Amino acid sequence: MIDETDPYLDWDAAYTLGMLSAAERKEYERHLAHCALCSSGVTSLAGMPGILSMLSPAEALALGDATPALATEEQLRGAEHSPRPLPRASSGRALRPRSRLRMAALGGGAALLLVVGFGAFQLGSGLAQNTVVAGPAPSSAPTATGTPMQAADAAVMTAVLALESKPWGTRLDWQCEYVQTDWPGGAPTFELVMTDRAGTESVLARWTGAGEHAANLAASTDTPSSEISRVEIREVGRPDPLATAEL
Ligand SMILES: [Zn+2]
Structure with a gap:
């Protein structure tokens, strides 16, 4: 009353x-x-x-x-x-x-x-339907630091990845330098794939490999960082990783 x-x-x-x-x-x-x-x-x-x-x-x-x-x-x-x-x-x-x-x-x-919404848009222009985005959209400055990912033998790119534990899960920041910038079939689409300890794969982000590099890429997942066993960058449609981080 x-x-x-x-x-x-x-x-x-x-x-x-x-x-x-x-x-x-x-x-x-x-x-x-x-x-x-x-x-x-x-x-x-x-x-x-x-x-x-x-x-x-x-x-x-x-x-x-x-x-x-x-x-x-x-x-x-x-x-x-x-x-x-x-x-x-x-x-x-x-x-x-x-x-x-x-x-x-x-x-x-x-x-x-x-x-x-704007932050989510920045995560990657082509967020797939199975993209896992949880918690606030990453908005802080790009991280120049991180761990270099293991590049594939036929190096397409070098990549640096940083994981940050959050109360709501894990934030991932990464950037790529493309070895190759002239793509015969047009710029490829890359995806960041997370594998958890149970072996389940999730695509966290997709982006187009235009230009010489991609900086400020970021995504988030509700999976705790301790539960993430591997993060890979792949070209969409191809199973072999271009860069891998074992965690
Ligand atoms: Zn009163």
């Missing part, structure tokens, strides 16, 4: 976003100490500033006056003693600020999805 008489009911957003004055903040924190409803509101919004900070200025503007950056200069000048229009029960505490924030959350979610 929502207590309609609780004047602090909609302060959670302003509090979470750091929009309250010091005095308001103290007052609200005193209230939080004995109001489970408002406390849970704050808890549910705890991740919000981080999400909001991912929005572009234009997107943030679109959220209306829910962010401090949108206060007019006049408001800012008089900020000390002309309180922002904090929603209160007496002033028809509509759901407006709260619903704006919910929208912000949705917008932030969409932005996050876009970021993840």
